[in-house]
Amino acid sequence: MSSEDEQADRGAGDAPPEQLALIRESVRRAKTPRAKPRTWRGAALAKDLPVARVLVDKGVLHLDRYFDYAVPEELDADAQPGVRVRVRFGAGRHKVRGGRREGGGLIDGFLVARLPESDYSGPLAALAQVVSPEPVLGDELLGLARAVADRYAGSLADVLQLAVPPRNAGAERRPSPAPLPPPPAPDAGPWARYERGAAFLQSLSAGGAPRAVWNALPGPEWSDEVARAVAATLASGRGALVVVPDGRAVARVDAALSTLLGEGRHAVLTADAGPGKRYAQWLAVRRGAVRAVVGTRAAMFAPVQDLGLVALWDDGDDSHSEQHAPQPHAREVLLLRAAQDGCGFLLGGWSCTVEAAQLVETGWARPLVATREQVRAAAPLVRTVSDQDLARDEAARAARLPTLAWQAVREGLRGGPVLVQVPRRGYVPRMACAACRASARCRHCAGPLEARDAAALRCGWCGREEGGWHCPECGGFRLRAQVVGARRTAEELGRAFPAVPVRTSGREHVLDTVPGTPALIVSTPGAEPVAEGGYAAALLLDGWAMLGRPDLRAGEDALRRWIAASSLVRPHGSGGTVVVVAEPTLRPVQALVRWDPVGHAVRELGERAELGFPPVSRMASVSGPPPALAAFLDAVELPPEAEVLGPVPLPVTAAGRQRRPGAPPPGEQWDRALVRVPPGSGAALAAALKAAQAARMARGGAEPVWVRIDPPDIG
Template sequence: GGSGPAPGPGAGVGETRRSGRPPRAVWHARPGPWWSDELARAVAATLASGRGALVVVPDGRAAARVDAALTALLGEGRHALLTADAGPEKRYGQWLAVRRGSVRAVVGTRAAMFAPVRDLGLVAIWDDGDDSHSEQHAPQPHARDVLLLRAALDGCGFLLGGWSCTVEAAQLVESGWARPLVAGREQVRRAAPLVRTVGDGDLARDEAARAARLPTLAWQAVRDGLKHGPVLVQVPRRGYVPRMACDRCRAPARCRHCSGPLEAQDAGASRCGWCGREENAWHCPECGGFRLRAQVVGARRTAEELGRAFPAVPVRTSGREHVLDTVPGTPALVVSTPGAEPVAEGGYAAALLLDGWAMLGRPDLRAGEDALRRWIAAGALVRPQGDRGTVVVVAEPTLRPVQALVRWDPVGHAVRELAERAELGFPPVSRMAAVSGTAQAVAEFLATVELPPDAEVLGPVPIPDTLPGRPRRTGGPPPREHWERALVRVPPASGAALASALKAAQAVRMARGSGEPVRVRIDPPDIG
């Protein structure tokens, strides 16, 4: 049924370990809070087979949930928790216990991917699409890739779990390297909430939406949900001051004097975020429109608007500065940024996913995948539709990620994305490296590197202006907006040769003392 825990990977891990076959699975968890219990069962089954286990999760809140599940299942002292919140002294003590073999099960955040677990029998990762799994410092490893290597080198089991599905996970299944663990469609439908959409056409006809950004359907969902429990409101950005855009074509609104972004002020006025001048006679250079709209309203501003609309209901916010872990099951409005959604006791009665166009409109190859992952993560905290759980997403309903959310089919979305990546030659179907720096530095680097014969160089092209208004520095690397980026693409079989060639070229540049830096990254996550 839809009210019990989803069939998970725990039982199968011990059985396959005893049979001598290392299990490799991609697990698509059903909506609900039981995923941490299932991971704990997989760890317990591995320990029962006489081998160690390692679980990597994206943040401290997820680690705490798995930690609690492991403690309840195994008892105190049977596993180590490796997170930054523990502090250096405690974390080092835990690390030594793992190194000495006195503890053979580890759960932690990104850095735990290197934990020296003795006789490793299982490596597991939850929500591999989360940005927190990608290390930003050289050599910029991703926890999923490190665990894949450890599974191959140690001959141990591998488990990738999540509510959603990345293209990398879909490729593991398509290649036959891993097997899928997916609940039946009837089970998924019973466990998932009802998903309703509000598109551009609905917003254009909705007077309430034009006046307050929230369509009538969303207000109704909030009002009905508050009769039964808390309501979650997901906002794409934190903070208060929104950037402005054209109401007709949604082109970003810029100041006429310095081209800085316009920001909303009180009483409907707008002001430049760079020079501070007020703008009273703006018109859009793209379509000629003269009406402005908030591009993305922050979590605090949304909380204030909802608080005025529902004055008798408490409003809680969860974001970067203050992240809530749990909220009671009593009626309340919970405004959260993506990834900071607290778990509600008994589940949320409803959820609003606002400004979906802002998440889908990012110039990023993963924009659709990432938006769907964030939506499903929020929707998974909502009660099943049999218990009146409802999700309203404000996004164009014809778009593929929105349709995947309505059907609750992240696997199908990932499979189609993977097929398109194969046609375009993008990772993970190919291996790709990004070479960034000044135009001269990139040109010199590409001229000296000995690329594999089947390598294809795309670009270079200017890097988009990601640091607007930053003053030019007199020393050090130039601002990123003056940099260029070239992409080097090779078939998967030539990935190792490409990495070796780029590494050798970088070593030569460093030995010669080249002044201008060149940054190299394999399979960059931000290909636009």
């Protein structure tokens, strides 16, 4: 035995043989001098900084770390931090930091740093190729991606797949345009309608970093107000980033920026632009040729130089929640950017989410609201089915279109188009018991029963026909439509108003604008087109279907969708009227009547604080097959203050339906557990879940377990 082994044995005491062997190995490595970096083939190395630290494109948690490679002399000039590279990732081809071998072929990655030496003393595999000398991953973007990965218990490689678009060689070869000088500071314009609006704009123009939650007045002026905030930031010599829910909103902000600033001062980043054009626009931003960006959620990582403002419109829209791992939300990413870069922050919308109210409640942001006089002047008249209406029409409470709604349609069509919002698209209605309103379910798979015209009932999941249905709750045999789709509603209205054109706007065909002539526009939530001069009236149908969802955010989402549709209606002074068909005493309905989304959000926040629900607490969802989920929960080392709710069964996914990440496969039963921690423990919860998931993947767990931080739907 060597003297080193004797020293290790004396220091180890009565350690078991396995531990003694580890101690001997650690002592040996500590006394072994580090070898100079060299490749396993003995190729000539770069003279300065011969080690490249690489992030490989492997989005698995147990490989979420950097790997060291040697830099060959011929790649020295191009192998700079931030470039794309290809490396050998396989047994006998490279060494992991620490000396363990892994195995595969060529794989893409990013070179994140050049170092004089590696932590590993053995031979390193050489960089196989520098894909492009264009640096696409800067320190700021890398730091943001790491922060997002840690917050959402994900891998850095997965975040960078969302942040850096795929390479397009043609776009890289074309030079970006020369940057334009800063524009002049804009005047307040419509921002003067808000109590602190002009001061907010002046602060941006002066190089400040104000943070505000903006409750926009109804109407189409919001895009001009966003453009003026961007122009004020550019006037200070800094950059601005705007994230909106969809392509239609991008087009409105794009048009407003072009009108206010002219061409060439901003870039548009959307998936609809195509890979070549989108990558060219992204490169122009990365190179500093363009300082302003507007886009959908993919633009939240846009590498804007000297960032002075991040803005998000309508943070309650589902489109802001990324469906690819680790499923970050645009609002949280922009909050991280505002904290990381010390820039201004603007969260705006016609409505107000509970998360936005919390930012104001904690003092992190200031409210940007208009006076009640301004709100009353800009908002339409909102009416509900009142007690007087019920006295005149006893069936008004149960009718889908009560007399008040028919009157509003007839009066509105005299002066312009009328908007009709329905909760779902399509034609086939879901059925329910006419007596007790219990959903009609298939006896074989518990799927929803549907009716197509006069045909027999058919299951929407398994397709079986149902001939002798009766209600298992009350024994009734009569059915009624539970939620009627947009196309069915359009047909019914077309028969009632045969001389009026009827158009639909939904998932298959979304209208952007409609003329100001009399017409009926039937739309699903979020697909409402803008009418020239505004709608004369609007009907918000089937409110009970939106409010009756078994979800924590049902009331908040219903109010947001109602206010978004009502904001397209003319002001009350111009005859604009909105009729909402829902129980008038419910809190979201009353908030709509008063046009007070901020008050509704503040009250919701107070109730959630009492119950310990998000966003006051941090929550994670863990789902998977029952045995795998139970094993995961037993293995994870949660913070002491964590509370596990469940697990409970998840609904079985219908066969053939596209499922979201974390949803059970068709026909398979999964369980879900919710893990809740108090404020301040979110980082510890994410780290614990990530460590447990990485350990499970390293062991080769066959059954999937999905982890999601801040799930949007918790029931």
